[in-house]
Amino acid sequence: MKGQGISPSTRPTTGQDAELAAVQRILDGEQYMTVYKAIKPEAEQAAELAVDLVNGDQSAAHGLAKKTTANGTKNVPSIILTPVAVTKANAKQTIGQMISDRFLKVSDICSGPAASACRQLGLSQ
Numbered sequence: 001m002k003g004q005g006i007s008p009s010t011r012p013t014t015g016q017d018a019e020l021a022a023v024q025r026i027l028d029g030e031q032y033m034t035v036y037k038a039i040k041p042e043a044e045q046a047a048e049l050a051v052d053l054v055n056g057d058q059s060a061a062h063g064l065a066k067k068t069t070a071n072g073t074k075n076v077p078s079i080i081l082t083p084v085a086v087t088k089a090n091a092k093q094t095i096g097q098m099i100s101d102r103f104l105k106v107s108d109i110c111s112g113p114a115a116s117a118c119r120q121l122g123l124s125q
Helices: 020-028 039-054 058-064 091-100 114-121
Strands: 033-036 067-070 075-078 084-087
Touching (some): 020 033, 020 114, 084 091
Antiparallel strands (some): 033 084
């Protein structure tokens, strides 16, 4: 957007996956939001489902996949986890959770232009 002369502060720019650069842009005020999906519960449930399917335990797999997602052809059994919106307004809590989850390191997040915002939020190494 900047390359096209558009100031990110004039558009609610969002993203997904809570990558380091996005979190820093949120702290710096250049991006409105990103989505964080905690890796541990996602990985644990995916692994449990995979083991059930490999072992042919369809009933256990269906017990995990309690919801369905329409894919245009059929309803697919799904495990739905709750994503977290990361914004500057909830940054201390959500970024703190990412740090606790070891998704990102405070030393990486709080460098460069984001350092000042980290200090204001009380995020420190």
